[in-house]
Amino acid sequence: MIDLLATHYNYLMFVALVAIGLYGVTASPNLVKKVIGLNIFQVGIFLFFVTSGYVDGAVPPVVHGDVAGTYASPLPHVLILTAIVVGVSLTAVALALIVRIYDAYGTLDEEAIREVQTE
Amino acid sequence: MTPVSTSLAVILTFAVLAAIAAILLRDVLNAIIAFAAFSFGIAVAWILLAAPDVALTEAAVGAGITTVLFLVTIAKTVRPGGERLFERIAWRSVAIVAVLVGALLTTIRSLPAVGSSEAPVATSRITEYYLQNAYPETGVENVVTAVLAAYRGFDTLGEATVVIAAGLAVLLVLRQEAYV
Amino acid sequence: MTDAIALLVVVPIVLALVPIALGRLWDGAGWVAAALAALAHLGLSVTVAAKVISTGRFTYAVGGYTPPFGIELVADGISATLVVLVSVVTVAVVLYARRAGPDSNSFYSELLLLTAGISGVFVTGDVFNLYVFIEITGLATYALVATGRSPAAALASLKYLLVGTIGASLYLLGVGYLYIATGTLNMADLSTQLQAVGYDSPLVLTGFALLVVGLAVKSALYPLHTWQPGAYAESPDSVTAYISALVSTAAAYALFRLVYAVFTPAFDAAVPFALDALVVLASVSVVVGSVLAVLQSDLKRMLAYSSVAQFGLVIAGFAVANATAVTGGLVHLVGHAIMKAGLFVGVGALAGVAGGRTVDDLAGVADRAPVVSAAFAILAFALVGVPPAVGFAGKWHIVLGAVEGGRWGVAAVAVVSTLLTLAYFARVVERMYFQDAPAATADTVSGPDATATADTDAALTPDGGESGSESTDDAKTTGTSGITIEARIVVVAAAVGAVVLGLFASDLIAVFEPVLEVYFQ
Amino acid sequence: MSQSDPNRTYVESTIIMTTVRVVVPFVFTFGVFVMFHGAESAGGGFQGGVIVASAVLLLAFAFGIEPTRAWLEGPLAQLAIASGGGTFALIGLGALLSGGAFLEYPAYGFGTDGVKYGIELVELGIGAVVSGVLVSLFFSLSQGDFQSVGNGGGNGSNNGNGDGDAAGGERA
Numbered sequence: 001m002i003d004l005l006a007t008h009y010n011y012l013m014f015v016a017l018v019a020i021g022l023y024g025v026t027a028s029p030n031l032v033k034k035v036i037g038l039n040i041f042q043v044g045i046f047l048f049f050v051t052s053g054y055v056d057g058a059v060p061p062v063v064h065g066d067v068a069g070t071y072a073s074p075l076p077h078v079l080i081l082t083a084i085v086v087g088v089s090l091t092a093v094a095l096a097l098i099v100r101i102y103d104a105y106g107t108l109d110e111e112a113i114r115e116v117q118t119e
Numbered sequence: 120m121t122p123v124s125t126s127l128a129v130i131l132t133f134a135v136l137a138a139i140a141a142i143l144l145r146d147v148l149n150a151i152i153a154f155a156a157f158s159f160g161i162a163v164a165w166i167l168l169a170a171p172d173v174a175l176t177e178a179a180v181g182a183g184i185t186t187v188l189f190l191v192t193i194a195k196t197v198r199p200g201g202e203r204l205f206e207r208i209a210w211r212s213v214a215i216v217a218v219l220v221g222a223l224l225t226t227i228r229s230l231p232a233v234g235s236s237e238a239p240v241a242t243s244r245i246t247e248y249y250l251q252n253a254y255p256e257t258g259v260e261n262v263v264t265a266v267l268a269a270y271r272g273f274d275t276l277g278e279a280t281v282v283i284a285a286g287l288a289v290l291l292v293l294r295q296e297a298y299v
Numbered sequence: 300m301t302d303a304i305a306l307l308v309v310v311p312i313v314l315a316l317v318p319i320a321l322g323r324l325w326d327g328a329g330w331v332a333a334a335l336a337a338l339a340h341l342g343l344s345v346t347v348a349a350k351v352i353s354t355g356r357f358t359y360a361v362g363g364y365t366p367p368f369g370i371e372l373v374a375d376g377i378s379a380t381l382v383v384l385v386s387v388v389t390v391a392v393v394l395y396a397r398r399a400g401p402d403s404n405s406f407y408s409e410l411l412l413l414t415a416g417i418s419g420v421f422v423t424g425d426v427f428n429l430y431v432f433i434e435i436t437g438l439a440t441y442a443l444v445a446t447g448r449s450p451a452a453a454l455a456s457l458k459y460l461l462v463g464t465i466g467a468s469l470y471l472l473g474v475g476y477l478y479i480a481t482g483t484l485n486m487a488d489l490s491t492q493l494q495a496v497g498y499d500s501p502l503v504l505t506g507f508a509l510l511v512v513g514l515a516v517k518s519a520l521y522p523l524h525t526w527q528p529g530a531y532a533e534s535p536d537s538v539t540a541y542i543s544a545l546v547s548t549a550a551a552y553a554l555f556r557l558v559y560a561v562f563t564p565a566f567d568a569a570v571p572f573a574l575d576a577l578v579v580l581a582s583v584s585v586v587v588g589s590v591l592a593v594l595q596s597d598l599k600r601m602l603a604y605s606s607v608a609q610f611g612l613v614i615a616g617f618a619v620a621n622a623t624a625v626t627g628g629l630v631h632l633v634g635h636a637i638m639k640a641g642l643f644v645g646v647g648a649l650a651g652v653a654g655g656r657t658v659d660d661l662a663g664v665a666d667r668a669p670v671v672s673a674a675f676a677i678l679a680f681a682l683v684g685v686p687p688a689v690g691f692a693g694k695w696h697i698v699l700g701a702v703e704g705g706r707w708g709v710a711a712v713a714v715v716s717t718l719l720t721l722a723y724f725a726r727v728v729e730r731m732y733f734q735d736a737p738a739a740t741a742d743t744v745s746g747p748d749a750t751a752t753a754d755t756d757a758a759l760t761p762d763g764g765e766s767g768s769e770s771t772d773d774a775k776t777t778g779t780s781g782i783t784i785e786a787r788i789v790v791v792a793a794a795v796g797a798v799v800l801g802l803f804a805s806d807l808i809a810v811f812e813p814v815l816e817v818y819f820q
Numbered sequence: 821m822s823q824s825d826p827n828r829t830y831v832e833s834t835i836i837m838t839t840v841r842v843v844v845p846f847v848f849t850f851g852v853f854v855m856f857h858g859a860e861s862a863g864g865g866f867q868g869g870v871i872v873a874s875a876v877l878l879l880a881f882a883f884g885i886e887p888t889r890a891w892l893e894g895p896l897a898q899l900a901i902a903s904g905g906g907t908f909a910l911i912g913l914g915a916l917l918s919g920g921a922f923l924e925y926p927a928y929g930f931g932t933d934g935v936k937y938g939i940e941l942v943e944l945g946i947g948a949v950v951s952g953v954l955v956s957l958f959f960s961l962s963q964g965d966f967q968s969v970g971n972g973g974g975n976g977s978n979n980g981n982g983d984g985d986a987a988g989g990e991r992a
Contacts, residue, residue: 007232013131024142027209052479054168056234061262072169073246074262082278089285095192096292097457102196104450171862179870191962229501243482258932264858268939272923273361273370277431284412286953288442305922320902363924
């Protein structure tokens with residue numbers, strides 16, 4: 001078990017972040033905090049990818065002609081760069097929606113909005 | 120444990136604690152500050168994982184722009200009052216999360232060890248091909264940039280499209296034609 | 300020639316930039332760009348389809364980089380059919396939106412980006428590239444849902460965004476598991492690598508589960524459908540028509556591609572419980588979706604829950620995993636898109652006449668809008684599965700395949716769902732044709748003249764609803780009150796399309812066959 | 821930053837304004853540098869675009885959001901987005917015209933250097949898109965008033981004291 005902790009620590013943290021994020025999205029009564037949870041959820045997945053590309057003692061994949069040396073795999077980095085940009089785009093749209101929802105209902109609390117709606 | 124993995128473990132633990140704080144703190148402003156700390160910690164983790172491009176992006180996007188957008192949003196809205204510092208625990212969500220966590224934890228043992236040079240990703244012919252051919256084929260030393268713009272340029276076109284779609288989306292949502 | 304497949308994605312993106320650049324100078328830039336893009340897309344998709352029919356499946360390496368190092372696009376009988384479907388629906392919706400709205404430059408730009416995203420999902424041969432296109436599709440859809448005027452539209456959009464992003468992220472995590480197990484992202488490469496890794500590896504199984512759950516969220520299977528009824532009901536009619544026809548369709552197609560092109564039937568043979576579980580999930584979705592549809596009084600919500608059921612049926616067809624059932628699933632996927640788009644445009648048009656969107660509001664509407672009512676009824680019965688319409692062809696093959704594969708449960712569920720579909724549509728059609736309009740709503744119609752027969756362009760509607768009220772141009776608002784000529788063309792074309800496609804279903808199946816033969820050797 | 825009127829949050833301060841005036845050109849240049857420098861080390865269009873956008877954000881924080889918005893009024897952000905996206909797509913399409921596949925840089929026939937400059941142009945295009953979108957995102961969100969202006973809550977000053985009661989304008 002200790003052994004697993006030492007060799008797979010990043011993956012345990014990935015599970016932790018995904019769990020925290022999913023909890024935040026589903027449990028937070030406040031809409032802004034749901035979006036924060038969504039971001040944490042996504043970063044957890046990014047950790048999974050970036051860890052997969054890491055090799056002990058690796059340097060960043062900037063190659064000057066010769067290939068000698070240990071490099072981190074560039075592909076996961078590329079994928080995560082794309083995913084981060086997708087994530088911030090989604091966050092921006094979510095926040096715009098939140099501003100409009102606030103303007104209409106005067107609150108960001110999920111329960112309070114539900115009450116206003118059923119009135 | 121090598122020095123890198125110790126500092127990595129420390130910074131990841133810090134990030135997880137900051138994430139927990141961001142979710143549990145009841146005041147939204149405090150939650151956003153905790154989230155910014157979380158993003159900053161994660162950016163450091165990317166550096167330790169030899170991913171400076173990702174680190175730069177995380178720092179600029181996560182700790183920078185996203186935080187500013189969050190702040191601008193809550194500047195327009197009212198924060199929940201009350202004395203409690205933390206949220207109540209929602210047990211129904213805990214159950215949903217437990218299902219996912221349980222499923223993911225069973226796979227941990229099957230995953231290759233962190234930093235293993237035997238892992239399929241490290242030994243993949245694709246990784247090897249990029250490291251060997253990116254510079255001769257594109258003249259770009261940073262392999263990440265070469266893959267991003269050349270080998271997987273179609274992804275990157277899609278990514279730019281997502282950004283444009285987000286810009287348009289905010290306009291459509293707020294219905295103001297002044298910008299974009 | 301083969302470049303057309305990449306241009307299917309690029310051309311809408313480029314034309315989406317035109318209204319952004321020219322929007323301030325020229326108000327009409329959006330619609331013109333959208334119309335041009337829709338026609339160009341049609342030309343390109345027909346080019347791709349023609350090439351597939353004449354020379355068979357082809358692939359395209361973007362940037363000239365050989366897969367799996369670069370991104371590969373794949374055109375086969377199925378993806379070519381679906382991109383033609385995208386073109387047709389885009390042409391119809393752009394036509395319809397000109398009068399029905401929302402008519403702004405940003406709207407058309409976003410619609411074009413959505414078109415690009417959906418086209419990308421259909422043609423890509425790379426699992427991460429698929430994620431990018433799924434996210435483009437998602438983001439553009441959230442924005443379009445929020446063009447609805449009510450605050451409820453913003454709430455529905457945010458809910459969709461939260462649930463949809465969780466779904467897409469689970470898909471991404473699934474891709475991560477496959478990548479960490481194999482080190483590759485190309486679908487064709489993955490299919491061989493996965494076999495080498497072993498289908499019973501926990502990583503592969505978890506990857507499969509995550510991909511399926513992620514895409515099930517996106518295609519709105521029960522109980523992951525929670526975003527869908529609100530999003531469909533609160534969107535403007537033109538948006539509902541577009542997303543109901545294409546967005547979940549793209550997700551269901553992605554599921555099909557992953558199950559057959561990446562995991563292949565060999566996976567099903569090695570790990571039968573994976574697809575068994577999917578069969579159960581899909582079957583539950585069929586039954587619950589149908590029941591919920593029967594319970595709705597709001598027409599758009601009824602059609603939305605109907606989609607939950609129909610996508611359950613399509614995915615059940617995929618999960619039965621024999622050539623007949625998969626063919627049925629694909630035919631129903633295409634047919635459902637046409638029928639549902641037509642039905643939603645029909646609801647929008649009829650609501651303009653009837654003055655409301657509930658089942659009861661439609662009482663006696665057939666007298667006032669005979670053409671659209673007839674087309675709506677045809678589409679309704681087509682979706683129920685009355686021959687010769689395409690709904691019959693799809694469901695028939697799913698049932699046939701289920702019986703062939705010994706899945707009596709799926710066959711039974713399909714039959715039950717057909718009865719329930721009949722139940723909710725019969726209720727609507729009965730109101731339309733066999734009940735008199737209540738006096739209250741009769742006032743909103745222009746008068747006794749409007750109850751005249753079909754194409755007499757008598758009525759100029761005073762207040763017929765949101766669609767045709769700005770009738771500056773009499774020539775365009777001919778005929779029955781409040782229904783624009785564009786809406787009529789679209790609904791009638793959908794009805795004709797559903798029947799014609801049903802008559803030529805065997806040709807459609809012949810186009811799919813070579814692709815499926817490869818999977819089911 | 822509190823929940824009050826954002827225009828009042830930004831108090832004019834000579835020191836901050838002067839500092840920002842000095843710093844902004846450097847930040848801007850650094851952003852453009854990062855866009856180009858992606859070929860040699862960490863960096864690229866996205867990161868550079870974000871930094872350029874943050875230069876504008878700095879101006880907004882120092883001089884107030886409204887004056888900065890007025891200063892940027894005009895088609896600048898739109899043109900950045902359209903031309904950035906256009907650059908990317910046209911480089912891809914140009915390769916088609918030169919007889920290659922979409923985005924096949926070598927098809928231009930300038931050898932490895934050609935590929936490198938093609939990639940840098942693409943990064944610049946991405947940078948333009950990202951900075952344009954982020955700047956307009958920021959101003960849209962910070963303004964936050966949409967077409968419900970007629971209902972009272974206009975001018976971006978949604979006073980934060982009204983808790984609970986549904987602010988006017990059920991329908992925009």
